Amino acid sequence: MTADPTLVVVGAGHVAASVARALRRRGFAGPVVLLGDEPVGPYQRPMLSKERLADGGDAGLWLLDPEWCAAHDVTLRTGSPVERISAGTAEVLLADGTSVPADLVVLATGGRPRRLPGVDGDRVHTIRTLADSDRLRERLAPGRRIGVLGGGFLGTEIAAAAVTRGAEAVLFDLDPVLLARALGSEIGSAVTALHRSRGVDLRLGRPVTGVHARPDGVDVLTGAGTETVDDLVVCIGIEPNTEVAVRSGLVVGNGVEVDAAGRTSIPTVFAAGDVAAHDHPRYGRVRVEHVDVAQQQAAAIAKTVAGTPAAFADPHWFWTDQFELNVQGLGLAAVRPGDEVVPRGDLAALDGTVFWLREGRLVAAASVERGEEISVARELIDLEVAVRAEQLADESVELDGLLELDGAGV
Ligand SMILES: Cc1cc2nc3c(=O)[nH]c(=O)nc-3n(C[C@H](O)[C@H](O)[C@H](O)COP(=O)(O)OP(=O)(O)OC[C@H]3O[C@@H](n4cnc5c(N)ncnc54)[C@H](O)[C@@H]3O)c2cc1C
Structure with missing residues (x-):
């Protein structure tokens, strides 16, 4: 032994x-x-x-x-x-x-995946496993209309995959702006505009009041009427x-x-x-x-x-891909109402970063196509460097230079 x-x-x-x-x-x-x-x-x-x-x-x-x-x-x-x-x-x-x-x-x-009680059958999908993904891919084909319930990271990625594969996608969410709860309204609005411009049929700002799955399709009921889709992907967490x-x-x-x-x-x-x-x-x-x-x-x-006790204190980094765009976030669990929101770059043009500041310290950041700024944000958060909103917003200020200043510019 x-x-x-x-x-x-x-x-x-x-x-x-x-x-x-x-x-x-x-x-x-x-x-x-x-x-x-x-x-x-x-x-x-x-x-x-x-x-x-x-x-x-x-x-x-x-x-x-x-x-x-x-x-x-x-x-x-x-x-x-x-x-x-x-x-x-x-x-x-x-x-x-x-x-x-x-x-x-x-x-x-x-x-x-959370499911809708009583809503199941061959036309209703969730994605957690390889088998789920492979089964759904077969349905994402030209001529098919795919419903996506939920406009979070998963729902938006699936809607993007559906239209990229030539299917129609109709996305339902109670919030008027995609991903705004997770990433703030600046990036959320930009991602929403991207999905709309790529042909995703967005049904936002209205609750879904009922879903009826039939053998040949799924009816999705909202206050605005009934939408019938071939398949429904449920992405509600x-x-x-x-x-x-x-x-x-x-x-x-x-x-x-x-x-x-x-x-x-x-x-x-x-x-x-x-x-x-x-x-x-x-x-x-x-x-x-x-x-x-x-x-x-x-x-x-x-x-x-292995013998060296370690605490996990990481600021929670993640990414999502929306069409060809890469979006990253860091520290978002820390964001509180009242934190100062500082945009940098041109978010409407899908190229920029949003920073959240509290008492002169960075608490969180989210970026579109600027992963390198998230790497610097990680260090600014870890080292608790003192920064000003004007510095973060000013594209002529090199962000890694702020690491060296450490409060000198405040
Ligand atoms: C479609 C999809 C896209 C995602 N995209 C992103 C992304 O872009 N960025 C990001 O940061 N995160 C993403 N995530 C989240 C990420 O995948 C999870 O955070 C990660 O998988 C968590 O790892 P885990 O080991 O905790 O769980 P998992 O990887 O889910 O592993 C848990 C395993 O335990 C098994 N299990 C459960 N119960 C038992 C049991 N009783 N006995 C034995 N085995 C059991 C499960 O079947 C599963 O295989 C995505 C998730 C999904 C589903």
């Missing part, structure tokens, strides 16, 4: 792949077992509404190479739903009645998969509650990714659904497990 502890990850997605790699990089010597309920190993979920949906390709899709796993004593078990963690007996119990020894566990069960956590006796609120190091209420069990509500040193308790956050949390847990 080995003296090294066995670490089991429950859920074989982004967190699992990152934990496995980070543990081996940090010299963790025990066996690592990844238990996933999907029929395949971890893959790039963001591609499901982008590249994979657009063309069905699999370049860059898979996150773990079987040869790497074999060479690094990482066991990946697909089609293996987990029932619960038994920390007392140091094992993980599977739905098929078997168990796996587990001295340490990382719970990473992700989330599942996700719910964290907390069932395993609840059955295992972990503290669960809006997700599995973890401290800044990813520890749950049971000392040998960690949680990360979409299922975890972490205690962020700056933002308080928050559950975030971004790949980079999942990966960074996984890396912090691996560091702690």
Whole structure:
């Protein structure tokens, strides 16, 4: 019997792949077992509404190479739903009645799409898995009218993929401006104009009051009448998969509650990714659904497990692709009413950044086609550099120069 502890990850997605790699990089010597309920190993979920949906390709899709796993004593078990963690007996119990020894566990069960009660059938879609994406792609074809319910990141990416593949897209959202809640009205308005100019039929600012799925189409009811589409994609957010956590006796609120190091209420069990509500040193308790956050949390847990306790204090970076545009955001969980909003560049022309300032310090930023400005924003936030709105707004001011000034210009 080995003296090294066995670490089991429950859920074989982004967190699992990152934990496995980070543990081996940090010299963790025990066996690592990844238990996933999907029929395949971890893959790039963001591609499901982008590249994979657009063309069905699999370049860059898979996150773990079987040869790497074999060479690094990482066991990946697909089609293996987990029932619960038994920390007392140091094992993980599977739905098929078997168990796996587990001295340490990382719970990473992700989330599942919210559904409309009673609305289902062949014409109604959600996207979370590879199979969901592949099934939807077949429907995004010329001559078909695709409805998208929800104008968040996922809904807008899917509407863009639909028209790019030659289908018609009609997008319904209660908000009058796409993505405004997440990215502010400046970028939201620019993205809304982009979608409209590319032919997405936007039905904004009105509630959907009913949805009736039939074998040959879906009726979407709004105050303005009934719209009939061939298929409807429901993009109204996700719910964290907390069932395993609840059955295992972990503290669960809006997700599995973890401290800044990813520890749950049971000392040998960690949680990360979409299922975890972490205690962020700056933002308080928050559950975030971004790949980079999942990966960074996984890396912090691996560091702690390997002997150097690490807290996750990252400002939550993410991106979305809207047609050919790249949009990125950082720190948006920190934005409060009353923060000063400072635009830079020409957002109407889809080239610029919005900054949020509080008491002379940057708290958040979002950009269109300016990823490099988000990189500088990260440092300005991390280092809590004093900045003025005029400096951020002035295109003649080099943003990285502000890092060196550190308050001199204030
Ligand atoms: C279509 C789509 C597009 C996205 N685009 C972006 C983007 O552009 N940018 C961005 O930052 N983020 C994006 N995201 C979000 C990102 O994919 C998630 O934040 C990330 O996948 C979270 O990783 P995770 O490991 O927590 O969960 P997942 O990657 O979802 O992995 C969880 C795994 O656990 C499995 N599981 C659940 N219950 C059990 C059980 N009981 N037993 C065993 N296995 C179980 C699940 O089936 C799943 O395979 C996107 C998500 C989707 C769905």
